[in-house]
Amino acid sequence: MDTYLDRLNVYASRLVSQKEYFVPGHRACQGCAEALALRLVAKALGRNNVIACATGCMEIVSSPLPLTSWDVPWIHVAFDNTAAVASGIEAGLKVLMRKGRIPTRRINVMGMAGDGGTSDIGLQALSGALERGHNMIYVCFDNEAYMNTGIQRSSSTPFGASTTTSPAGTKVHGQTTWKKNMPEIAAAHNIPYVATACASYPFDLMEKVKKAADIEGPAYIHILSVCPTGWRIPPQSAIHAGRLAVETGFFPLYEVERGRYRLSVDLTKLRPVEDYLKMQGRFRHLTDEMIAEIQERVEKEYRKLEKKVEMTSPGSAD
Amino acid sequence: MAKPEHEITWRDLNVGYVVDEPGNARIYRTGDWRSQRPIYNPDRCIRCGMCYIYCPDMAIRILADGSIEHDLYYCKGCGICAEECPTGAITMLDEEE
Amino acid sequence: MAKRIGMEVSIAAAEAVKQANADIIAAYPITPQTHIVEHLSELVNNGELDAEFIPVESEHSAMSVCTGAAAAGARSFTCTSSQGLILMSEIVYAASSLRLPMLMILANRSLNSPLSIWNDHSDVMAIRDCGWIQIFADNGQEVYDHVFVGYRVAEDRNILLPFILNLDGFILTHVIEPIEMVDQEVADRYLPPYQPLYRLHPDHPVTMGCFGPPILFTEAKKAQDEAMNQTMPHIIKAWQEFGDLTGRYYNPVEVNGTEGAKTIIVTQGALGETASVGIDQMRAVNEAVGLVKIRLWRPFPFEEFRKAVKGAELVVVMDRAISYGGPGGPLASEIRAALYQEESRPRVVNFIIGLGGRDVSPGDFVHMVERAKARPGEWYEIHGVRE
Numbered sequence: 113m114d115t116y117l118d119r120l121n122v123y124a125s126r127l128v129s130q131k132e133y134f135v136p137g138h139r140a141c142q143g144c145a146e147a148l149a150l151r152l153v154a155k156a157l158g159r160n161n162v163i164a165c166a167t168g169c170m171e172i173v174s175s176p177l178p179l180t181s182w183d184v185p186w187i188h189v190a191f192d193n194t195a196a197v198a199s200g201i202e203a204g205l206k207v208l209m210r211k212g213r214i215p216t217r218r219i220n221v222m223g224m225a226g227d228g229g230t231s232d233i234g235l236q237a238l239s240g241a242l243e244r245g246h247n248m249i250y251v252c253f254d255n256e257a258y259m260n261t262g263i264q265r266s267s268s269t270p271f272g273a274s275t276t277t278s279p280a281g282t283k284v285h286g287q288t289t290w291k292k293n294m295p296e297i298a299a300a301h302n303i304p305y306v307a308t309a310c311a312s313y314p315f316d317l318m319e320k321v322k323k324a325a326d327i328e329g330p331a332y333i334h335i336l337s338v339c340p341t342g343w344r345i346p347p348q349s350a351i352h353a354g355r356l357a358v359e360t361g362f363f364p365l366y367e368v369e370r371g372r373y374r375l376s377v378d379l380t381k382l383r384p385v386e387d388y389l390k391m392q393g394r395f396r397h398l399t400d401e402m403i404a405e406i407q408e409r410v411e412k413e414y415r416k417l418e419k420k421v422e423m424t425s426p427g428s429a430d
Numbered sequence: 431m432a433k434p435e436h437e438i439t440w441r442d443l444n445v446g447y448v449v450d451e452p453g454n455a456r457i458y459r460t461g462d463w464r465s466q467r468p469i470y471n472p473d474r475c476i477r478c479g480m481c482y483i484y485c486p487d488m489a490i491r492i493l494a495d496g497s498i499e500h501d502l503y504y505c506k507g508c509g510i511c512a513e514e515c516p517t518g519a520i521t522m523l524d525e526e527e
Numbered sequence: 528m529a530k531r532i533g534m535e536v537s538i539a540a541a542e543a544v545k546q547a548n549a550d551i552i553a554a555y556p557i558t559p560q561t562h563i564v565e566h567l568s569e570l571v572n573n574g575e576l577d578a579e580f581i582p583v584e585s586e587h588s589a590m591s592v593c594t595g596a597a598a599a600g601a602r603s604f605t606c607t608s609s610q611g612l613i614l615m616s617e618i619v620y621a622a623s624s625l626r627l628p629m630l631m632i633l634a635n636r637s638l639n640s641p642l643s644i645w646n647d648h649s650d651v652m653a654i655r656d657c658g659w660i661q662i663f664a665d666n667g668q669e670v671y672d673h674v675f676v677g678y679r680v681a682e683d684r685n686i687l688l689p690f691i692l693n694l695d696g697f698i699l700t701h702v703i704e705p706i707e708m709v710d711q712e713v714a715d716r717y718l719p720p721y722q723p724l725y726r727l728h729p730d731h732p733v734t735m736g737c738f739g740p741p742i743l744f745t746e747a748k749k750a751q752d753e754a755m756n757q758t759m760p761h762i763i764k765a766w767q768e769f770g771d772l773t774g775r776y777y778n779p780v781e782v783n784g785t786e787g788a789k790t791i792i793v794t795q796g797a798l799g800e801t802a803s804v805g806i807d808q809m810r811a812v813n814e815a816v817g818l819v820k821i822r823l824w825r826p827f828p829f830e831e832f833r834k835a836v837k838g839a840e841l842v843v844v845m846d847r848a849i850s851y852g853g854p855g856g857p858l859a860s861e862i863r864a865a866l867y868q869e870e871s872r873p874r875v876v877n878f879i880i881g882l883g884g885r886d887v888s889p890g891d892f893v894h895m896v897e898r899a900k901a902r903p904g905e906w907y908e909i910h911g912v913r914e
Contacts, residue, residue: 125479126492136488136504137455142463143508148486162727164595177447177743178438179455180734185727187598188736189621193591196583200551200595200603201727203579207550208601211577213720219729237591240584314483340508348509348522351484440746440753445687446626447747448725449734 124315129155138181139173143347145354146170146253146337149311150224153251153335156321157220159184162205164198166225166234167191169260170253192233195241195250198223202246220249220325227254227268231294242301242330249324249331252294255339263342267292270362271409272402273394275342280397290409298332299368305331306368307376311338312354316365316376323367336363344393356388361414366421373420385410460487464507466522472497474519481511481520531705536667536694537562539706540632543674545576546714549630550601550721553581553592557611558644559696560634564606586611590618590631597627597689598735600726602678604629608696609636609643609650616654622689623658624751625735628681628721629689630674631659635796635847636696637883645884646696648796648847651824652857658751660758661691661825663796667704668775669822670694675709675718676769676777682721685761688754693824695797697884713772755826762823779828781820782835784810788817790896791839791873795821795858798845798880798887805892816896821858829865836866839873843899846879846907855879855907863905877907885911 133154140147150170154161163186165171171188174181189197202221209216223241225234230252238250257275258264265278269287274280278287299306305327309317317335324331336357338350345353357363360383365376385407389395398406433442444450477496489505490498500511512520534542541563544552552571554564570576579596583589586607593603607615612633622629637643638650651661660680664670670692677690694700709717725733739747762779770776783803785791794802799820809816819835821828836842846856854860859877866872876899881887895910 125483126477126496128479128483130492132488134488135453135456136501137458137460138487139458139460140486142506143510144486148484151486151488152483160729162599162729172738174455175449175734175737176455177737177739177747178435178443178449179458180449180451180737181453181455182734183453183732185729185732186734187595187727188738189591189594189625190617193588193618196588196591197595197598199581199583199588200553200592200597201599202595203551203581203592204596204599204601204603205728207577207579208599211550214600214728236584237588240588243584244581311484346509348513350486350508351510351514435740435742438743438746440749443743443746443750445724445750445754446624446735447737447739447750449737450725450731452732452734 131155133157133159133161133183134174135181135183137179139176140169141341141347143340143350145311145350146255146339147173149253149317149335149337152311152314152317153321154184156318157222157325160218161220161222162201163187164189164194164201164223166194166229168226168229169255170224170226172260191229193237194223194225194229194234196237198248198250199241199244199246202248221247223248223250225252226259227252227256228258228266231267231292239301242298242303242332245329247328247330249321249333252332252334253337254334255337255342256291257342259339259342268294271406272398274397275394285397285399285402295332295334295368302371303330303332304328304370308334308336308363308365310336310354310358310363310365312351313358313365313377320367342394345391349391353388353391356383356391359383360385360388361410362388364414364417366417372424372426373417375417375421382411382414459503461503461505464505465525466507466509467502467525468500468505468507468511469521469523470498470500471519474517476517478516480514480516484510484514486510531707533703534706535562535701535703536670537700538566539667539671540674540694541566541570542708543671544604545570546709546711547674547678547718548602548720549576549578549604551579551581551593551596551603553583553589553596553603554606555583555586555589555611557586557608559636559700560606560608560632562700563632563634586615587618590615590622593629594618594622594625594627597622597629598625598727600721600723600728602721606632606634608634609638612650613638613653616657619654619657619659621736626687626754627689628678628687630677630681631689631691633691633693634696634700635693643883646698647882647884651691651693652848655825655857658755659689659691659825660686660762661693662823663693663821664699665781665797665799665820665822667699667702667706669777670699671706671708672769672773672775672777675714676765679718679765679769680762683761683765684724686758687724688758693796698797709773717769717772758826777822778831779823780831780835781822783818783820785817785819785835787838788815789839790815790841790843790900791817791819791836792892792896793819793821793842793844793858793862795824796847798847801887801889802845802892805889808889808893809896814896827861827865832862832865833869836873841899842873842875843896844875844877846877847881849879859907875905878910879907880910882909
């Protein structure tokens with residue numbers, strides 16, 4: 113029996129604004145939890161928002177000329193430069209307001225990209241933007257592979273996952289490397305706010321997005337985006353899969369606010385990773401050995417995270 | 431752009447092919463995609479609104495009394511609402527034909 | 528009253544960008560562009576230029592930042608050379624297809640390999656088809672003037688295309704030339720603040736950069752093609768207005784002694800000044816040689832060029848880049864294309880010179896013309912290579 117960890121917020125759905133800034137008619141797959149995450153992000157940011165988007169699933173499904181799913185200003189330029197384009201928009205609006213050419217008012221600037229466009233090809237631009245300290249939010253929609261081009265592996269693909277370029281073969285059994293820890297890379301830039309989120313915890317996600325928007329300086333949010341098509345799960349299980357990712361410690365939900373680590377969901381005990389792995393086709397080939405290896409590593413990483421929470425809590429010796 | 435795609439000429443495009451009709455993708459009927467449709471039982475519904483929150487296609491509306499309504503123009507029949515409903519007020523039925 | 532000041536051309540270019548009231552400067556250091564950007568950062572940090580100076584982490588990001596800023600409605604500037612240009616070239620094509628005005632100063636430098644920090648045109652020739660308006664400056668004054676012309680042309684509602692100002696690396700960037708600066712009041716009159724046609728702003732949401740399905744892609748490209756093809760009269764008008772304000776009038780093609788000349792040399796960039804001296808030397812011994820300098824590279828000035836070489840029997844084209852496996856140099860192949868349909872066509876001989884900063888003297892031009900006359904047919908050859 114699943115524990116709905118967001119039960120406290122369960123009745124807040126009706127308080128959420130019904131306005132959509134990412135409108136229906138988009139071409140995402142059935143059950144796409146990335147589209148859901150994007151919908152929630154757009155809702156949380158509201159009208160005063162300019163978005164720079166990388167090439168990827170969300171770009172393709174939302175902008176087929178002559179149609180657009182966007183009710184806020186939005187630009188797509190290329191795959192690898194989201195953070196740089198967002199930097200340009202941020203700086204452009206800033207200087208135009210300073211010179212009095214447009215009225216001064218708060219406008220959120222957001223860069224959004226997938227895992228490929230963030231931790232692989234877009235990493236340089238992201239690092240540069242974070243280092244320069246632009247006042248912007250960067251959201252990585254992580255569906256753990258290059259889904260739009262046909263489910264190829266990225267550095268965000270979890271160990272053991274079968275993708276079209278890391279297939280479960282007879283000699284090599286899927287992805288051979290551990291998932292790159294992008295939130296930690298972002299945190300290493302000493303930016304004021306880093307958070308992980310998942311659409312299965314919608315209110316947590318929206319709160320984090322609002323927090324990120326309110327903070328002055330760069331903010332990074334990493335959203336685990338369940339992809340039924342690429343992960344080989346039935347579309348209706350998308351939300352359930354996201355919960356399992358969090359409950360098993362595979363994808364911990366946490367924030368790093370000015371260096372202080374805080375868990376969003378404090379799990380007293382991690383569910384066995386098998387519960388999460390066994391429900392997905394991309395992990396179907398895993399041997400018991402590999403599952404044990406994954407279990408060990410997930411626990412290790414989770415303990416490291418708990419240690420960081422402890423070390424950075426107020427009152428602890430810095 | 432009210433014209434069908436294959437009738438749009440190069441002169442119809444804005445400079446830089448900018449689309450200046452925000453959200454005009456609303457005309458696209460994603461409801462044609464589905465092979466299952468949601469069936470709603472308002473008597474079992476506890477008005478929690480979670481189906482509304484979890485729909486990736488914004489195909490659920492919360493009505494004034496808290497009950498919901500599916501927008502079959504967009505609903506892709508993914509079944510998330512049925513799966514997530516805590517009381518089983520939504521079930522999925524195969525589309526005929 | 529404007530007076531002429533001896534100034535390093537890079538500094539003059541930066542001063543022009545300041546006078547043009549640029550909003551965003553995004554650039555990455557690369558020899559020989561460095562002095563331009565260094566001076567701009569000084570101007571910003573001393574409060575002389577109110578702009579956001581963005582020290583990007585690569586040229587690719589420099590162009591991306593400019594694209595984002597231009598889309599938001601800001602007047603953007605970047606500057607690069609060689610490897611940096613090729614690195615940013617992915618986005619260079621996007622900037623023009625998105626019809627975003629901005630200015631790039633390109634300090635022409637050779638492409639690797641071997642690594643060369645010195646001047647030739649292999650960098651700009653690699654992006655011929657990028658859809659930007661492109662000009663070649665011949666001297667420091669032209670560089671300075673074309674910062675204003677560049678923004679004026681790019682931001683013109685009838686044009687709305689980004690602009691590349693080419694200047695030869697080291698040969699122009701690092702030399703001191705006499706520059707007549709424009710009064711700020713004149714600059715402001717010539718160049719009003721940028722009024723974008725579309726901007727990224729929540730008050731009027733637009734979507735820029737959709738993906739183009741096959742059913743519409745051709746139409747989008749046709750629109751871009753038409754846009755480029757219609758720019759010529761507006762560029763000429765912008766030059767005319769500049770001339771009226773400063774007394775310096777520019778044309779797509781500059782001619783020197785082409786009246787009645789049977790042999791004409793064609794150059795682009797600073798080489799033209801050296802060629803002028805070579806031509807004087809040849810005329811001194813009664814050789815009727817003329818010079819045509821191509822200032823406007825894109826859109827290519829077909830009509831003006833054909834007019835300039837009318838009556839010539841031999842056209843000697845100077846290229847600063849090689850198109851491997853092709854018909855020699857890029858400029859020569861465009862010139863042959865320009866002349867192909869003419870009833871009477873001159874012979875076109877192509878020399879590839881000045882690669883990777885190899886010095887070219889006026890005497891070289893004399894030799895090249897002699898060689899071109901002595902050897903029949905159309906061909907290309909790399910001049911001055913040690914065999």
